[in-house]
Amino acid sequence: MFNVAFFRRLAVSVLMGAAVLAGSMTTPASAELRIVIRDPNLSPMPFAVPTFVARNPAATDLANDITRVIAADLSNTGLFREIPRDAHVGRIDSFDAPIQFSDWTAINSRALITGSVLVEGDGRIVVQFRLYDVDAGAPLGEGLQFVGTADGWRRMAHKVADAAYSRITGEGPYFDSRVVFVSEVGPKDARQKRIGVMDYDGANVQYLTSSDSIVLAPRFSPDGSRIIYTGYESGFPKVTVIDVASLAKRTVGGVDQNMSFAPRFSPDGSRVVYSAEVAGNTDLYLLDIGSGSQTRLTSAPSIETAPDFSPDGSQIVFESDRSGAPQLYVMNAAGGEGTRISFGEGRYGTPVWSPRNDFIAFTKQNAGRFHIGVMRTDGSEERLLTGAFLDEGPTWAPNGRVVMFTRETAGANGAPALYTVDISGRNLQRAATPAAASDPAWGPLLR
Amino acid sequence: MKTTALLLIAALALTGCGNRLGQGGDGSGDGFGNGAGAGAGGIVAGSANDPTSVAYFQQTIGDRVLFAVDQSSLSSEAQATLAGQAQWMNSNPSYTALIEGHADEQGTRSYNLALGGRRANAVRDYLISQGVSADRLRTISYGKERPLQVCSTEACYSQNRRSVTVLAAGAGV
Numbered sequence: 001m002f003n004v005a006f007f008r009r010l011a012v013s014v015l016m017g018a019a020v021l022a023g024s025m026t027t028p029a030s031a032e033l034r035i036v037i038r039d040p041n042l043s044p045m046p047f048a049v050p051t052f053v054a055r056n057p058a059a060t061d062l063a064n065d066i067t068r069v070i071a072a073d074l075s076n077t078g079l080f081r082e083i084p085r086d087a088h089v090g091r092i093d094s095f096d097a098p099i100q101f102s103d104w105t106a107i108n109s110r111a112l113i114t115g116s117v118l119v120e121g122d123g124r125i126v127v128q129f130r131l132y133d134v135d136a137g138a139p140l141g142e143g144l145q146f147v148g149t150a151d152g153w154r155r156m157a158h159k160v161a162d163a164a165y166s167r168i169t170g171e172g173p174y175f176d177s178r179v180v181f182v183s184e185v186g187p188k189d190a191r192q193k194r195i196g197v198m199d200y201d202g203a204n205v206q207y208l209t210s211s212d213s214i215v216l217a218p219r220f221s222p223d224g225s226r227i228i229y230t231g232y233e234s235g236f237p238k239v240t241v242i243d244v245a246s247l248a249k250r251t252v253g254g255v256d257q258n259m260s261f262a263p264r265f266s267p268d269g270s271r272v273v274y275s276a277e278v279a280g281n282t283d284l285y286l287l288d289i290g291s292g293s294q295t296r297l298t299s300a301p302s303i304e305t306a307p308d309f310s311p312d313g314s315q316i317v318f319e320s321d322r323s324g325a326p327q328l329y330v331m332n333a334a335g336g337e338g339t340r341i342s343f344g345e346g347r348y349g350t351p352v353w354s355p356r357n358d359f360i361a362f363t364k365q366n367a368g369r370f371h372i373g374v375m376r377t378d379g380s381e382e383r384l385l386t387g388a389f390l391d392e393g394p395t396w397a398p399n400g401r402v403v404m405f406t407r408e409t410a411g412a413n414g415a416p417a418l419y420t421v422d423i424s425g426r427n428l429q430r431a432a433t434p435a436a437a438s439d440p441a442w443g444p445l446l447r
Numbered sequence: 448m449k450t451t452a453l454l455l456i457a458a459l460a461l462t463g464c465g466n467r468l469g470q471g472g473d474g475s476g477d478g479f480g481n482g483a484g485a486g487a488g489g490i491v492a493g494s495a496n497d498p499t500s501v502a503y504f505q506q507t508i509g510d511r512v513l514f515a516v517d518q519s520s521l522s523s524e525a526q527a528t529l530a531g532q533a534q535w536m537n538s539n540p541s542y543t544a545l546i547e548g549h550a551d552e553q554g555t556r557s558y559n560l561a562l563g564g565r566r567a568n569a570v571r572d573y574l575i576s577q578g579v580s581a582d583r584l585r586t587i588s589y590g591k592e593r594p595l596q597v598c599s600t601e602a603c604y605s606q607n608r609r610s611v612t613v614l615a616a617g618a619g620v
Contacts, residue, residue, distance in 0.1 A: 188597040214592055216556060230560075236587055237560065259564055259588055262557040275561065277588065280519075280568025282561035303561040319558065325517075326558055349555040363555050389599070392555050408552070410599035439556070 012159070015128060015143030033111060033133040033140055035079050035169045037401055038424050044081035045110050045168065047074065050092040051085065052115035052127070059125070062150075063117040066127060066157040070113060072201065073161035073175045077402075078427030080168075083109050095128060101137045109134050113164055124149060127156045131164050141167045154203055155446065172356075172399035175200060178443045179395075179404065180218045180227050183207065184416060184436040193438075195229060197244070200397075200442070202432025208242055217262060217393070220443035222269045228252075230261040239263040239274050252287055254294055260285075262305050266333075267313045273297070273333075275305040284318060286333070297335035306350045309333065310357065310377070317341075317351040317360055317377075328362060330377070341379030350393050353377070356400030359423065363392040363405075372405050374423055385425040389414075393438070398445040404431060406438040501542075501614050504535050512570065514608040516553070519565040521573060529570060532612055533577030540583075546570045547611045548588045549595075551604035556590060563588030570610045 035045055049071050052063040074080040090103025095116035104112050115129035130143040144163060146156040155176055162173030183196040192211035195218045198204060208227065209215055216237075218229035224244070231240040231251075238251040239260040253260035253276060263274035272287045284297040284304045298304040302322035309316055310333075317330050323340070326347045331338030342348040346366025353360050359374040364384065370391040375382040390408040397404070401423055407430075408416040416438040418431040431440070495502040504510060510532070512525035521529065536542060548567030550559035567586035575581050596603035 189594050191592070214589075216560075216590075216592070258586060259560065261560050275557065277561060277564035277568075280565050280572070280586075282564060303558065303565070305561050306555065306557045319555075321558075326555075347554075349558050365554070390552065412597040414597075414599060 011147045013145045013147075015130070015145050033135065033168055037079065037169055037171060037422060040424070042079070042424075042426075044079055046081050046083050046108055047111035047113065047164075048083045048088060048104055048107065048109040049074075049113040050088060050090075052117050052129075053092060053095045055095075055116050055118035055126075058119040059117040062119065062125060062153055063115075066117060066153055066160070067115070069154055069157035069201075070115075070161045070164075073158060074165060076201070076429060077165065078422065078429075079165075080111075083107055095130075099132055099137075101132075101134055104132075104134045111140070111164070111168060113160070115160065119150070125153060125156070127153075127160065129160045129163070131167055154199060158199075158201075169401075171401050173445060174397040174399040174402065174442075176446045177398050178220075178224065178446070179418075179431075179440050180220055180443060181418060181433065181437045181440040182215055182218065183433070184438055185211070188412060188414060195227065195242070196433075196437070197227075197443075198433070202434075205434055208244065208247060217439045217441070219264050219441040221265045222267055222444060224443045224446070226265075228263045228265060228272060230263070237261050239272070252289070253285070257285075262307065264308050266309050267311055271313075273307040273309065273316055275307070284316070284335075286335070295335065297331070298338075308352050310353050311355050312357075315353075317353055319349045319351060328360070328379070341375070341377075342382075343379065344382055352394055352396060354396050354400040355398060358400065361394035361396065361403050363394065372403060372421065374403075383425065385421045385423070386419070386428060391419075393440070395441045397442050404440045404442060406440065408438070498535075499539060504532070504612075504614060508532055508535055510613070511609045511611045513605060514566055514610070516551075516604075516608070517562065519562065519569045521569055526573065529573045530577055533574045533579050536574065536579045536583065537577075542614045542616060543583045543585070544574075544579075545613045545615065546574075546584060546586045547593075547613060548586065549593060549607055549609050549611070550591045551607040552591045552594065552599065553604065554591065560588050560590035563590050566608075566610050570612065574612075 051067045054060040054063040071082045075082050087107055089106050090100050092114050112132040112134050118126040127146045131140045133140045146159055158176035162175045166173045177200045179200055180197050182193050184191050184193050186192045193215050194211045195208045195215050197206050214232040216230040218227045226241050228241050230237050237259045239253045240251050242249045257276035259277040261275050263272050275282050276285050282303045282305055284307050286295045286297055300322055302320050304320045307316050307318040314333055315330055316333050319326050320329050326349050327340055328342040328348045328351045329338035329340050346364050348362050348364055350363045351360050360377055361374045364371040364373050369387050371384040372386045372391050372394050373384040388407055389410045392406050394403045394405045402420055404420045406416050407419045415436040418437050418440045421428045490497050493500045495506045508531040509528045512528050546567045548563030550562045571584050571586050594607045596606045
């Protein structure tokens with residue numbers, strides 16, 4: 001079943017009583033072992049992650065697989081650099097044995113991740129890990145233990161990497177998360193699209209819709225249980241909600257609306273803001289999911305579209321061409337005129353409010369190129385993170401420090417792919433997807 | 448090959464079946480008036496030189512109009528085409544039309560959907576102004592989802608910024 005990933009049981013507990021943890025501090029993180037993501041002089045921190053100790057023979061392959069996912073998570077951020085295993089001097093044969101820190105300083109490793117894996121008789125797996133500040137010769141934070149079903153092993157690896165990432169950067173975690181996107185096959189003039197969901201790193205892809213009709217811009221509900229998108233199932237573009245577990249679908253929005261599109265859930269999941277076109281004019285509407293009651297938020301002859309809520313749900317950022325070309329505006333979530341926040345050259349669209357409430361990411365089109373950029377929520381400090389023939393549609397990682405977006409190549413054989421970049425503009429990477437893909441939207445951190 | 452396909456579409460039209468014809472507006476060829484010459488002299492029923500045929504509407508009158516970048520205003524050339532479409536629809540009251548609005552790939556997905564809606568509605572308004580009953584017309588936007596031409600230069604973009612009037616036999620839309 002495709003939905004298993006959402007219901008894998010995962011229990012987390014703090015490891016107690018290990019001698020090596022005696023005297024360890026839970027806070028604050030060592031001043032030395034620290035990465036500041038926006039530091040312009042940042043160089044990747046060298047770390048070592050020896051293959052996790054298999055506590056029984058059944059755990060041998062899993063221990064290796066889990067270790068490699070942890071290493072990939074950290075390395076792919078561009079903030080960390082793994083020291084290859086064949087360069088290691090020391091060996092970790094027992095999870096609870098004291099660490100010989102000199103073995104790790106000798107290879108210039110600054111962080112060390114150790115762990116163990118046990119496969120229980122009932123098939124459950126137990127993963128333990130600890131993070132060490134090698135220079136300080138001490139653990140960084142407490143040891144953790146994860147217990148879960150075998151098919152959730154990647155999640156446990158992501159949890160370990162998330163803990164290491166968070167303790168060293170001070171930022172929130174994001175590896176244990178999923179992304180919804182549109183998978184695309186076929187020629188440019190007859191693309192077939194369907195909604196896919198995958199782990200943030202491209203693993204565990206599942207498809208939620210068939211390719212029979214066009215689907216656009218899917219987005220998760222805040223709890224990850226539903227996805228809202230624009231679908232042509234009825235023949236006409238309509239905002240549609242699909243339940244991730246049951247795949248039950250229903251359209252939402254008014255019957256008088258010729259087309260409804262560009263939906264997003266409010267942060268509490270109770271409302272949806274979206275665009276609808278009536279007699280050629282596109283405005284913003286707010287729908288209360290529970291009651292079905294609907295409010296029209298804007299009423300200008302211009303195009304108002306691509307709305308997104310602020311993290312507290314009180315404001316909406318959107319795109320309007322009322323000035324003659326698309327620009328970004330912020331308004332009260334109850335509606336109103338809005339205040340323009342984008343003033344640079346070019347056209348601005350698809351604004352998304354960071355879950356950290358510090359930036360708004362957007363698409364910018366200028367001088368024949370497209371960019372993904374960020375600005376403060378008042379429009380100041382605009383910075384462009386990317387530039388290409390066609391970049392569009394940013395979405396924030398749950399920690400608000402990484403943005404994923406669509407990059408489409410030019411020409412008859414042009415195709416879209418998903419890319420990530422961090423908010424400093426560093427570490428542009430193509431995300432793994434089985435086929436061409438567009439319109440990514442990051443889901444919540446999994447529980 | 449192309450002529451065969453067009454004749455087939457025209458034949459379907461004559462049977463009066465309720466299916467949409469020339470679905471998508473993309474697959475039925477881009478020839479304006481190139482369907483002539485199917486017969487030597489006489490008018491072949493349903494062919495592009497039969498003024499009551501869908502093929503005539505598509506090719507001789509022209510089923511599409513083009514737009515400038517970001518615009519939904521109708522050029523004089525577009526208005527002439529649409530006047531012909533309206534006249535045809537007024538003479539063939541058993542047909543309804545779905546007006547597709549399309550955009551080129553320069554622009555975000557959501558903005559292009561809205562822009563396609565604007566374009567389709569501009570065409571609808573014009574047909575109504577020429578006497579076509581509103582209840583025979585419906586609009587849909589495909590944004591940049593269904594380009595007709597696939598290159599990434601203005602030569603293709605200009606063909607993709609279009610509306611296409613897709614006829615269907617039968618009353619009501």
